[in-house]
Amino acid sequence: MAVVDTTDQTFVADTANGVTLTDFWATWCGPCRMQSPVVEQLAGEMDAVTFNKLDVDQNPETAQKFNVMSIPTLLVQKDGQVVDTLVGYHSKEQLAKILNQYL
Template sequence: MATHAVTSKDFNQIVESNDLVFVDFWATWCGPCRAFGPTFEKASEANSDIYFAKVDIDQNPDLASAAKVQAVPTLMVIKNQQIVFQQAGALRASDLDDLIAQAKALDVNAAAAEEAEAQAE
């Protein structure tokens, strides 16, 4: 299994020790979560260079609250310890693959510099 069950206790350590982390916030009672699970698992098996985390919101409500998760499933992408994407709703496999490619290509420092420059104007 290429995905990892993550809890509030180990979340920060995982984010700090991996350059790129995809987090699936989910719940056992959520139909769309169960539908998205195999898509997320398949993507994790195809991208061993990315840490794929699954956070059960019922087991980790404090983490879900801190991440401002309002609906499940919610997908969060963290690159170099910065949240670069967060969206509720299940993605199709092709959309997840596209997001993975974008996340890998993203230069977080350049994006932050561009955003700071735009806000200064």
């Protein structure tokens, strides 16, 4: 499964069902460029999870709603409810372990 670009307008619908991970990022963010390939790898391996990316510069409303102060921030939701918030870089193994507990 691919990582889907989400926006302020589509975020609620994109995260409403099942387990989702949203990567809050920006093009100028070095750690975000390190995190992105990890999220893309997991998206290819974990079909039970929906993976999204949200550019905080282009979609400030959603970032503000969830108090995203540092990026990368990874927001884990289950059926639209926040179950975990991860700030900073996380390895593939760390993310898989966290996501598996919500499946």
